[in-house]
Amino acid sequence: MTEHRRQPSRSGSAVWAIVITSIAGFITALDNLIVTTALPSIRKDLGGGLEDLEWTVSAYTLTFAVLLMFGASLGDRFGRRRLFAIGLAIFTGASAAAALAPGMSELITARAAQGVGAAIVTPLTLTLLSAAVPAERRGAAFGIWGAASGIAVATGPLIGGMLTQHLSWQWIFWVNVPIGLALIPLALLRLDESHGPHPSLDLVGTVLVSGGLFGIVYALVRGNADGWTSTPVLGGFFAGTALLIGFVLYELRAEHPMLPMRLFRHRSFSTINVASLLMFLGMFGAIFLLSQYLQTVGGYSPMQAGVRMLPWTAMPMIAGPLAGVLSDRIGGGPVVAVGMALNAVGLGLWALAVEPQVTYTHLLPALIVCGIGMGMFFAPSANLVMSTVRPEEQGIASGANNAIREVGGAIGVASLAAVFSAQGGYGSASLFVDGLVPALWVGAGAVAVAAALAFLMPRRHEAHGPAAGLATEDAPVAA
Template sequence: MELTTTRLSATQRWTLVVASLAVTLVIASMAALYTALPEIAGATGSTQKELTWIIDGYTLALACLVLPAGALGDRYGRRVVLIVGLCVFAAASSVPLLVNDPTWLIGTRALAGAGAAFVMPSTLSLLTASFPEERRGGAIGLWAGMAGAGAILGIIGSGLLLEYWSWTSIFLGMSLAGLALLAAAFTVPESVDEQRPALDLWGSAAVAAAVGLVVVAAIEAPTRGWLSPVVLGGFLGGAVAAGLFVWIESRVAHPLLDIKLFAERGFGSGTMVVTIQFMVSFGSFMVIVQFLQLILGYRPLISAVVLAPMMVPMVLIAVFIPRFAERFGPRLPMSIGLAVIGISFLTLARLDIHSTYFDLLWSLLIMSAGVGLCTSPATAAIVTGTPVEKHGVAAAVNDAAREIGAAIGIAVAGSILAAGYSHRIAPALPLVPEAARGPVGDSLAATLEITGRIGPAGDQLAELAKISFLHGAGQAAIALGICALAAAAVVAFWAPGRRREPDASAKSDASQVDSAKAPVPN
């Protein structure tokens, strides 16, 4: 009997490096501007709403286009689509170096998100198509660990750049990184679906409309209110477009996404886990970065660096957990991981005005361990639930779940934080000069800017504003924690468990049947 080697070739290892770095860049770009928003507002005159769209325009374009981009990669080649995506990303990221009007910033961020939509599914599908099945879990684990750490790396990188240069250096860094990976992408092998099915244009349009309307509604909810006509109309329109997508996919010969896949327990539960994980993670980052800068008084660089320890348990666990999931099934690590994340948010809700960084750190490490536990098993469950020739679309589903979850998490956390802050600060507004009531009632950052000019007389107002912020942040943390715990309970029953191996007698019977069916030589 010939033994099958599982040693990776140099080409496979290089493909893993390029794919992991590319997905890290895409995720890092989502979070890189968090620490730079105050400087961008001062330099460009952007309003709070424009700042929101500078951040979320990238996420919106990425979420809308990632499924069609995955299908294009399956048909025309995943490496080709990766190269095109990196070209668009690098070019769009360089535009703010020349023009930095808010409208241009929003447009170029959306264009960079479109490029990222071509990059993300290509990275994962290149790995799953080129790696042997027995080594695929480890590759996905490393890829998922790097993706999970991408947001932290983006915040750290932008903090370092802001310490020495202006906010435009962040865009220069993203553009240069995109160009470096573009050169590397030409050296990885091509991968394509040999059947080259026809593109599902109507399905692509319907899913882009569905995702786009839902994400826009989620983005607008914190400023307009969850019951405003625009928000309700967006969610309703998204539901109608999603229904139309399901109707189209059930009738075309070559659907963009086989809807029946969601009935497969691994695929469906894995998609849910990825969505919830990114929802709570990105919702928490928005609150945590403000806590570090506004409550603890850290500079952007320090607030970025102190988040670095989160990467250690996340990456280490994400690399080794695939072996556990392959042996015992994805149910255990996914449900435990979500439960651990939920518990970490309940501990975050206990932070008060006297809390220190170390009070925050242990909650962050717990959260990071939970993310590491559930990320790679969820991604592997999505990919293994689809045939190899459709791994581009499977990767796109994984990526779309990430972006939709991130957008909704930011909206939910932002809405609850704003409502909690406004409710707690409201009794103090009559005591504030009328000209300052709007900024004080709007955010902690605006209040601290005003009280900083007042001097000692503003100390009491500043303390009340910080308490109000922590009240809203605690409510947001509790809401996100409950979502994670509820999802953990669902996954504990829904996700597949350990695979049952056929017993010896069954294997013997199967081999006898195969022998009986084998042709007899003449």
């Protein structure tokens, strides 16, 4: 009789954990791309130039990336449920601040705070879910969680466009507030508290990597405005590089490093992470500019632009499962490499097709090719990362890979926007295209290099290591 009472309680707890963590993963993943189709409206309303729009995107991805592993450590030390609720509170409050922002500076600051909250929430969704769901049901639970995050990324531009067009751009942030306010008490009441086995905080490592990445992104953003040989820009590059070197040296000696450098001794782990950085550099930078192209040059409304981006952003929902089956048969490396190559080809097709006056049908093949390429990249690449580490290191390996991807996105927005600004601008449709075309070729080149690295990756460990079967537990948080 006692056992009969306990079972529904455990089952109910698992259901609540799936619901709470999946919704939390959805809203944090959504904010990666929801802002893209709102950028022209934000620029029109708050003013500012390309540099401000870059920071509107990068402030979120950069803080998200550099604090992702630190957020997991905070949960391990102070309690995962407690920090999950705190992270939700930060994310929710920052979303309200972004919606109320009177100017670009305030909006950028709020976006950075959103990234802090997301960096705490996102890694803890997996640990909380794993603790609440029985092992025999964990695969299905992670599948639901991964699907929620995937749908968020796929529909982000569309949701952003709909809210911007029918309400206002502020609603892309307001939408998070009631969801966050509902999740906080639910998390405190329905999730069990837990702590990690190694509750240490790498404060020095976090400061070094945060400062280093900020310096480099700052220099890329300010390069055209201040001059590439100006003191602030050169200072940003040199200081950022020095801090990143210091981070690597410190992590090599730290007792409990945030990012164990020994992981990078495995050639496959190093290769897939470098390739992932380059992939996201080209992809995020291109999406940042192309969403504006559809509205500024194409004349589409925010919602129409979001709909027209679906062949790219939603295609992974179709191609992803097929890529997973294919990677089981031939190995993940070739599938990832082909996926990256298709992305490079897709960006090249965009560069060849974009003109001041061009129909959407001429652009559609490039979108579809990029979408298929993305779908072939995400699941097999996660499997490759997991297959190169021991089971007890899966969490930190997944966190490292996701952080590196987000860093690639932030650098990509800054780099491609710098090329765009140097060659074109917002003055006319022709001027916009003049800047967009070389930026797309730079993005295509970065992704092509990523594809080449993936083709050269050793294949003897692919999807056959001890962790291969667990890759679904560490699916991309911002795929």
